[in-house]
Amino acid sequence: MSILVSNLSKLYGDAKAVNNISFEVHSGEILGFLGPNGAGKTTTMRIITCYLSPNAGSVKVEGRDIQTESFEVRKLVGYLPEQNPLYLDMNVLEYLEYAAQLQGVTKLMIPRRMKEMVDVCGLGEMKHKDIGQLSKGYRQRVGLAAAMIHDPRVLILDEPTSGLDPNQIVEIRSLIRNLGKQKTVVLSTHILPEVQATCNRVIIISRGKIVADGPIEDLQRNLHGGEKIILEVEVPGGQSFEMVSVQVRSIPAIETISLVEERDGVKKLSVETSNATDIRKDLFQLCVQKGWGLLELHREKTSLEEIFRQLTAH
Amino acid sequence: MKFANIKYIFQKELRSFFNSPVAYIVIVVFLVILGWFFTSNLFIANISSMRTVFEMTPFLLLFFAPAVTMRLISEEKKSGTLELLITKPVREYEIITGKFLAAWALYFLTLMPTLVYYISISVIGKLDLGPVIGGYLGLMFVGAVFLAVSVFGSSITENQVVAFIVSFLIVFGLFMLDKVLFYLPSTLASTLEYISVDYHFSNIARGVIDSRDMIYYASSVGFSLFLGTVVLQKRRWS
Numbered sequence: 001m002s003i004l005v006s007n008l009s010k011l012y013g014d015a016k017a018v019n020n021i022s023f024e025v026h027s028g029e030i031l032g033f034l035g036p037n038g039a040g041k042t043t044t045m046r047i048i049t050c051y052l053s054p055n056a057g058s059v060k061v062e063g064r065d066i067q068t069e070s071f072e073v074r075k076l077v078g079y080l081p082e083q084n085p086l087y088l089d090m091n092v093l094e095y096l097e098y099a100a101q102l103q104g105v106t107k108l109m110i111p112r113r114m115k116e117m118v119d120v121c122g123l124g125e126m127k128h129k130d131i132g133q134l135s136k137g138y139r140q141r142v143g144l145a146a147a148m149i150h151d152p153r154v155l156i157l158d159e160p161t162s163g164l165d166p167n168q169i170v171e172i173r174s175l176i177r178n179l180g181k182q183k184t185v186v187l188s189t190h191i192l193p194e195v196q197a198t199c200n201r202v203i204i205i206s207r208g209k210i211v212a213d214g215p216i217e218d219l220q221r222n223l224h225g226g227e228k229i230i231l232e233v234e235v236p237g238g239q240s241f242e243m244v245s246v247q248v249r250s251i252p253a254i255e256t257i258s259l260v261e262e263r264d265g266v267k268k269l270s271v272e273t274s275n276a277t278d279i280r281k282d283l284f285q286l287c288v289q290k291g292w293g294l295l296e297l298h299r300e301k302t303s304l305e306e307i308f309r310q311l312t313a314h
Numbered sequence: 315m316k317f318a319n320i321k322y323i324f325q326k327e328l329r330s331f332f333n334s335p336v337a338y339i340v341i342v343v344f345l346v347i348l349g350w351f352f353t354s355n356l357f358i359a360n361i362s363s364m365r366t367v368f369e370m371t372p373f374l375l376l377f378f379a380p381a382v383t384m385r386l387i388s389e390e391k392k393s394g395t396l397e398l399l400i401t402k403p404v405r406e407y408e409i410i411t412g413k414f415l416a417a418w419a420l421y422f423l424t425l426m427p428t429l430v431y432y433i434s435i436s437v438i439g440k441l442d443l444g445p446v447i448g449g450y451l452g453l454m455f456v457g458a459v460f461l462a463v464s465v466f467g468s469s470i471t472e473n474q475v476v477a478f479i480v481s482f483l484i485v486f487g488l489f490m491l492d493k494v495l496f497y498l499p500s501t502l503a504s505t506l507e508y509i510s511v512d513y514h515f516s517n518i519a520r521g522v523i524d525s526r527d528m529i530y531y532a533s534s535v536g537f538s539l540f541l542g543t544v545v546l547q548k549r550r551w552s
Contacts, residue, residue: 049401053550074403081401085394089333090326101322102402146398 001063002027002154002184003048008057010043017043019208020057027153030180032199033188036312040208041188042082045156048186049079061154075104078152082159084143088132092123092142095131096149103150117145121175137168144175155179157187161194173198192308206312219307228300230260231283232268234293241267247290251282266295319404323412324419327386331420340381341424344374352431362439367428368449368519372456372512375421376489379460380481382420384474386413386465387542391472396546406546410539414465421457425450444521452518455531459511460485462538469542 003025010018018040025031033041046052048059050070059066061073087095096117100110118127121141126134131142140160147155160176161169176198179185189195195202196216204212204219212219235244244267245257253273261268273279280297287294331337348370355366387410390396399409435441467481468474491510495503507513511534514527 046397051397051401051550071403074401077401079398079401081394081397083394085398087330087395088393089330094329098322098326099398099402102319102399102404104403 001025002029002061003186004060005044005048006058008044008047008059009055010040010047010052011055016208018047018054021205021208021210022057023203023210023213025184025186027184028180028182029201030176030185030187030199032195032202033186033205034192034195034202034308035188035190035205037190039205039312041205042158044205045079045158045186045188049077049156050074075150076153078147078150078155080143080147080155080157080160082162084140086131086139086142086146089130091130092118092127092134095142096146099146100149105150113149113151117149120148121145122171136163137165137171140164140168140172144172148179153183155183155185157185159189160187161189161191169194204308204311211311212307227273227278229271229273229280229283230268230296230298230300231271232266232294232296233287234266234295236265236291236293238265245269248283248286251279251286253277253279268296270300316405316408319408320412320415323404323409324415327413327416328419331382331416336382336385337420340378341420344378344424345427347374348428352428356435362435362441364431364435364441364446364449367431368453371425371453372489372515375457375460376482376485378421378424379417379457379464379485380467380478383413383417383461383464383468383481384477385468386417387468387546388472388474388477400546400549407539407543409546410465410469410542414462414535414539417461417465418454418458421461422454425453425457445519448521448523449519451523452515455518455527456511456515459488459531459534459538462535462542463488466538466542466545469545 001024005024006022008018008021009016021040021044033044035041043052047054048061048066050066050073053067062076064072064076066073087098090098093114096114097110100113105113118124121144123138123141123145126138126142131139134142140163144157144160147157157176161172164172173194176185176187180198180200187194187198199216201215202212202219203210231248233244241259241262248254248257248269248271253275254271255274256272258270259267260270271279271283278299280299283297284294286292348367351370352366387396390399400406432441432446463484464477464481467484468477470480471477488509488511491506492513495507495510498506508530514530517524517527
């Protein structure tokens with residue numbers, strides 16, 4: 001168990017930013033922390049990294065308590081705060097050295113760690129530039145490099161890809177995926193594809209409470225009762241949508257049929273079932289029977305967007 | 315207590331003083347004003363003495379101390395780098411102490427060029443070394459108090475201008491205390507006299523190194539830095 005959060009609460013005045021949440025993160029897991037803005041993601045991360053103290057509950061990182069052994073925890077954790085704050089007047093190498101010194105990396109190891117981080121994060125050409133002159137993508141890499149300079153076992157990244165362009169996002173994501181092979185990574189985001197692209201587990205948090213926790217596939221399966229199937233057929237003889245739909249309805253368990261698209265004899269239908277039975281075989285048989293040309297037949301997964309909206313809608 | 319952490323923070327802060335134009339501007343302004351007073355007084359009074367340096371510096375420090383320290387912590391609060399610093403295995407007092415020492419070192423470097431006055435006076439006339447050493451020691455102590463108070467001033471806000479004004483007001487209060495004693499009842503006056511920075515400075519500037527003055531300087535620096543540390547620790551409960 002890498003991180004163990006139990007019954008954690010944090011108050012800002014009377015408002016409960018985090019309300020009695022519990023979860024655990026295993027070693028080698030990439031956990032996505034997902035929620036609308038203001039849901040309590042940053043607050044939770046700030047508590048885990050010992051920046052804020054909780055009002056109730058406890059957090060253990062690698063078996064060490066954040067309140068009684070805060071110093072040990074801070075040595076084990078690498079943290080990239082929201083907005084990626086940096087000293088803009090320092091150059092990249094100076095900054096990495098400073099971060100390494102304060103993290104307690106031994107003098108002998110510092111040059112080696114700095115070189116490794118420059119390589120891993122692709123900072124080679126920029127290492128002598130002032131951070132203030134770097135583009136946002138490079139700054140993000142500097143932030144990540146500094147967070148990992150002491151080879152921490154746990155990495156906490158608060159919105160690591162915010163403000164980056166699509167190419168940079170892809171790069172940072174693959175960097176995080178690679179890191180996740182050896183480390184425990186917790187990253188927060190409100191961008192849904194990010195979680196699908198990088199994490200093996202997701203926790204959805206809304207108004208300070210956990211509303212879902214599990215692998216993405218499980219969430220998709222659990223939340224959607226029936227299935228949605230897309231069927232594209234070429235119907236000869238100019239039959240109308242109504243005529244086709246009546247024939248499709250002969251298959252049991254179908255709830256609704258709607259027309260997605262229609263162009264010269266080709267019809268794209270969206271078929272929803274009331275339960276999880278797989279009707280793709282029946283649809284295929286039907287097409288063969290009626291002599292329709294089957295162009296496309298696939299099952300649509302409930303998207304994370306939909307899960308997210310269902311869970312966090314107020 | 316890890317001296318290594320204090321050292322790293324000290325080095326970083328001292329370097330960033332000289333990475334920005336602030337240090338150069340403040341040093342130049344300080345030396346120009348001091349030099350002007352020094353040379354004009356020297357020839358009017360026609361006495362081989364460095365009194366002007368020792369009398370003017372505490373006054374200039376009223377502006378110097380808040381100016382060089384105002385960004386030390388408030389800037390880190392504003393840009394969010396304080397969060398980075400605090401989530402590293404570093405204690406709050408190490409942060410405060412390192413930053414204070416960097417400001418004090420900058421002040422020391424600012425005072426160094428005024429030794430030119432000592433050299434030039436001792437060439438033309440006879441200058442007693444004792445009071446000069448006492449005077450410089452005193453200036454370092456007064457500077458320590460003003461800078462420590464200003465570091466505290468910087469810790470309470472994320473706005474540099476507010477930090478400057480708050481620090482200036484406190485420092486000015488400490489400086490003016492023994493100038494208004496005249497108007498106060500005598501029982502209160504002796505206590506306030508003890509708090510006044512200038513009162514202790516005048517002892518040392520005369521060449522008298524008294525343990526009471528030393529205790530005063532050490533305790534007021536310590537107390538200011540302690541307050542700054544408390545302010546940083548309080549954030550956990552915000």
